[in-house]
Amino acid sequence: MSLPATLTKPLSLFFDYMIRERGLSTYTEKNYRRQLEPIAEFLAGQDIFQWHQVDAGWVRQIASQAKRDGLKPGSIALRLSALRSFFDYLVHRGDLSANPAKGVAAPKQGRALPKNLDVDEINQLMSVDEDDPLAIRDRAMMELMYGAGLRLSELIGLDVRDIALRKGDLRVIGKGDKERIVPFAGQAKEWLMNWLRVRGQLLKGPENALFLSKLGNRISARAVQKRMAEWGQKQSVNSHINPHKLRHSFATHMLESSGDLRAVQELLGHADLSTTQVYTHLDFQHLAKVYDAAHPRARRKK
Template identity: 85%
Template sequence: MSLLSALEKPLARFFDYMIRERGLSRYTESNYRQQLTACATFLQDSGVTQWQDVDAGWVRQIASQAKRERLKPGSIALRLSALRSFFDFMIVDGALGANPAKGVAAPKQGRTLPKNLDVDEINQLLSVDSDDPLAVRDRAMMELMYGAGLRLSELTGLNLRDVAVRKGDLRVIGKGDKERIVPFTGMAKEWLINWIKVRNLLLKGPENALFISKLGSRISARSVQKRMAEWGQKQAVNSHINPHKLRHSFATHMLESSGDLRAVQELLGHADLSTTQVYTHLDFQHLAKVYDAAHPRARKRKSD
């Protein structure tokens, strides 16, 4: 069923604004489109013909309908967040005087901590010793994800020009198209050099991507996920292997070794420190110990 023009046109302007003015990624825009289209469809089915008729009561009904659809708390929170952003846009656009979604709280979410591999499991996974170009590529990808803490989209988005092998750093485009420079060294550097030496064997024509498939084009995120899961099985690692687990293992091991939360935050490209705390299993007890050991007014005075 198509949406009424009075509901659809403001959404189209909002999606265009998100990309052109705010520079948000297509992925974020796609998520917002999905959530807001669901809101508009529900409102239209309920007899609402224009966004100006939506009040806080209607927003609560949207949230209730999402619960009836058995959406997870995170998905409901995303739907309400998208709705708040859209209404903020309509206020700026002069179509609304107030945001009816502002006072509607999202359901509480339990914070689930991602699992990481221990150092022995990492060593077991990365003991790939083969001169097959695909195996060399796969080890280089896994070494780089674990060695530099990259997101999957950051890995697949890398181009040859983004890599400064001699300096040992990468130019990475993260969430929100934010650029950061990430260092890499050791085995990650060694295997990236190995990959670059054999990369031409898979080339079929001009291609800027650092990591390419056996067809010679940029490797897809799905292919990376599949290959890493296969290597986990081949190397007899007990845990299921996926790209996110390698990134999380990087963060956990870096924090355990350094204790430098801010540095890990920068390396991961997190805008919010609380996100890094979740990734690295930080709890209040750990923070309290760091505080007691480091803060000059918290340290106990030695007895005279």
């Protein structure tokens, strides 16, 4: 279907703006394009050829059409989010006076929490007593993921120079190329030192990567996932082991011990607190105790 320039040109300007002004990646730009171009096609099919013709009613119809097309609630929410960002851009340019998608809610969706390991399962997984370089490397990776709450991409992206052993912190590059400093200690520090002592046995030439494959190159995400799953089976852990489960276990155990959601947010590198609330959960009894102790109208009179 050939779309009118009155719909496509503002989209093209928006995509260019996201890359040039906002500094977003071409991958992110493609995701916006994937969400917004079907909306333009839908509007053109309804004889809507100008973006200023779209009001809240049309936005709701866009969401309904997405549902008819078989999109799940999460995908519909993503589409509406992209549309809100586009309309914010048009408001910023002065093409619209208000964002018609602002008040339109996405369909409700269940948000399943990732499973976490309990402390006994963590101890069981980490009981790696083999002394070959690959086993030492694997335990160091698992200890560091659990000890610092790293994402898989952050773990494999670490260089040797990013580690400050004496201070007990490391520099990671998270989502959106955002840098943060993360503390680590205890077993994570001990096993990282063990790994650094044997790292040279896998080194084949100049390589800055902290964690190496058996070929001497930077280890890949797939290799980390495979090795962690294998260690889960080898150590007879009931749960399937994957890198994100270690990160989530870190967050859960830190939050259960400290109750400090903001601190856990910083440690995980979450830009939005709501993301931390999804990945870290307190049981209801704990929340009820916090409420009873903290809320002025909930305290019992002595």
